Amino acid sequence: MNRYFGIGGVALDCFQSYLSGRTYCARIDNVTLDISQLKYGLPQGSVIGTILFSMYTSPTADIIWKHDLKYHCYADDPEIYISVDPTQSNVNGAIEQIEACLDELGCSGIS
Numbered sequence: 390m391n392r393y394f395g396i397g398g399v400a401l402d403c404f405q406s407y408l409s410g411r412t413y414c415a416r417i418d419n420v421t422l423d424i425s426q427l428k429y430g431l432p433q434g435s436v437i438g439t440i441l442f443s444m445y446t447s448p449t450a451d452i453i454w455k456h457d458l459k460y461h462c463y464a465d466d467p468e469i470y471i472s473v474d475p476t477q478s479n480v481n482g483a484i485e486q487i488e489a490c491l492d493e494l495g496c497s498g499i500s
């Protein structure tokens with residue numbers, strides 16, 4: 390968090406405390422399952438969840454911009470795009486550009 394947002398010290402300790410040591414259990418009908426360690430995620434509806442998600446995914450912007458692409462994101466729904474004039478541009482080159490970016494983001498094979 391410090392690299393992108395300058396968060397350190399006590400503030401970083403608070404984030405780490407909030408994100409670690411969490412547990413959960415599920416109840417199905419009248420049966421309560423054992424408590425398990427929560428390795429990923431945040432409580433649904435948490436006030437800070439959307440901010441932390443944005444912070445977590447923000448390094449992807451560096452990768453997208455490196456490939457000279459544009460993007461916007463609403464909640465957890467990102468869109469990567471490039472504008473081309475099909476009569477004057479290399480459309481196949483633009484597709485390759487997007488594919489290279491998706492590969493670097495670890496999204497190859499996603500449709």
